[in-house]
Amino acid sequence: MGKIYSLNPNDYKLLEEVGFGASATVYRAIYLPSNEEVAVKCLDLDRCGSNLFEAHGSDCSEYIAEVEEEFGSVDDIRREAQTMTLIDHPNIIKAYCSFVVDCNLWVVMPFMAEGSCLHLMMIAYPEGFEESAIGSILKETLKALEYLHRHGHIHRDVKAGNILMDSNGEVKLADFGVSACLFDRGDRQRSRNRWELHAGTFALSFSLTCSLVLSICMMAPEVLQPGTGYDFKADIWSFGITALELAHGHAPFSKYPPMKVLLMTIQNAPPGLDYDRDKKFSKSFKEMVAMCLVKDQTKRPTAEKLLKHPFFKNAKPPELSVKKLFADLPPLWKRVKDLQVKDAAQLAFKNLQQNKRQYLRLDIPGKVSPSGM
Numbered sequence: 071m072g073k074i075y076s077l078n079p080n081d082y083k084l085l086e087e088v089g090f091g092a093s094a095t096v097y098r099a100i101y102l103p104s105n106e107e108v109a110v111k112c113l114d115l116d117r118c119g120s121n122l123f124e125a126h127g128s129d130c131s132e133y134i135a136e137v138e139e140e141f142g143s144v145d146d147i148r149r150e151a152q153t154m155t156l157i158d159h160p161n162i163i164k165a166y167c168s169f170v171v172d173c174n175l176w177v178v179m180p181f182m183a184e185g186s187c188l189h190l191m192m193i194a195y196p197e198g199f200e201e202s203a204i205g206s207i208l209k210e211t212l213k214a215l216e217y218l219h220r221h222g223h224i225h226r227d228v229k230a231g232n233i234l235m236d237s238n239g240e241v242k243l244a245d246f247g248v249s250a251c252l253f254d255r256g257d258r259q260r261s262r263n264r265w266e267l268h269a270g271t272f273a274l275s276f277s278l279t280c281s282l283v284l285s286i287c288m289m290a291p292e293v294l295q296p297g298t299g300y301d302f303k304a305d306i307w308s309f310g311i312t313a314l315e316l317a318h319g320h321a322p323f324s325k326y327p328p329m330k331v332l333l334m335t336i337q338n339a340p341p342g343l344d345y346d347r348d349k350k351f352s353k354s355f356k357e358m359v360a361m362c363l364v365k366d367q368t369k370r371p372t373a374e375k376l377l378k379h380p381f382f383k384n385a386k387p388p389e390l391s392v393k394k395l396f397a398d399l400p401p402l403w404k405r406v407k408d409l410q411v412k413d414a415a416q417l418a419f420k421n422l423q424q425n426k427r428q429y430l431r432l433d434i435p436g437k438v439s440p441s442g443m
């Protein structure tokens with residue numbers, strides 16, 4: 071029997087913010103009864119797809135009733151949270167417990183002291199990691215996918231931002247906010263499918279965490295195309311894109327607007343590692359990525375088969391190749407704070423540029439035209 075965690079929010083002392091996503095903020099926290107370090111993911115239900123909460127002010131019961139009517143019962147959501155607690159694999163973040171606090175869902179999980187691969191690249195490796203670290207990170211992630219697929223789950227959000235690392239080099243796949251159970255039947259699956267809008271919008275789905283999926287760069291062509299079914303092979307595509315993300319520091323097409331990414335994913339040849347430009351990477355790595363990024367999903371390998379590829383057979387244990395990535399860096403909360411400051415500065419600069427453009431376009435009294443007229 072695993073350890074039991076209390077469902078009383080007062081038993082958790084929230085400390086620094088260590089991550090933020092489309093729908094959640096993640097805190098380092100102390101579980102007071104045992105003085106244990108944990109992570110608490112606070113999902114803001116207000117940011118989950120609709121703005122129902124705004125319409126109801128602070129009346130949470132009315133809000134939850136409306137959520138139930140729209141998306142299925144909150145009991146279903148709780149049941150799915152239970153499934154998360156049953157998942158048991160060394161490369162998958164397990165939820166210890168979850169409960170509703172006001173209009174937030176709190177998910178308590180192990181604290182991964184080095185945060186996500188995405189944050190690490192943003193702070194220290196803007197051009198991506200070296201191949202030996204990539205091999206270890208991908209192998210651990212693939213073991214997690216093999217387990218999930220074997221148990222009938224599709225993760226649906228495989229990306230560098232969902233691969234977490236601990237200070238001993240351990241790697242775990244996180245975020246089941248958008249995972250779906252292949253064995254799901256009936257109303258719950260139907261209500262979820264109602265929220266899967268394809269081409270023309272972002273692929274958007276509602277499940278346990280009401281997550282809004284904006285990770286369009288990672289999505290397989292069949293996921294983005296209306297009317298095409300998809301299965302666990304969609305994770306293999308995202309896994310290939312994640313490999314490129316780790317190799318270059320960003321996903322292919324990430325600088326384009328979502329609609330363009332959607333069209334490029336459907337119409338263009340699949341992205342990959344370039345034999346000339348990516349000289350520093352081995353042939354075996356390039357081949358492995360090319361196997362994942364095949365447009366015809368039936369031709370992509372299963373996770374089980376991919377694990378047998380020579381690229382993974384030769385991968386180093388993560389405590390050798392991953393641990394050294396963060397050897398000289400400040401603690402996670404400090405890195406996250408630095409990123410937030412950088413983001414705010416970039417936003418301020420963008421606004422300034424926009425105001426300048428507006429000023430040059432508008433006929434503002436007292437404005438001196440560039441020609442001096």
Ligand SMILES: Nc1ncnc2c1ncn2[C@@H]1O[C@H](COP(=O)(O)OP(=O)(O)OP(=O)(O)O)[C@@H](O)[C@H]1O
Nearest residue numbers: 089090091092093094096109180181182185186231
């Ligand atoms: N257990 C954990 N330990 C340490 N950091 C974590 C943990 N879980 C999440 N984080 C950090 O918080 C960030 C956001 O978490 P998460 O991806 O779960 O939120 P989200 O709202 O679902 O994001 P998105 O929808 O963009 O994927 C992660 O990228 C990671 O940096």
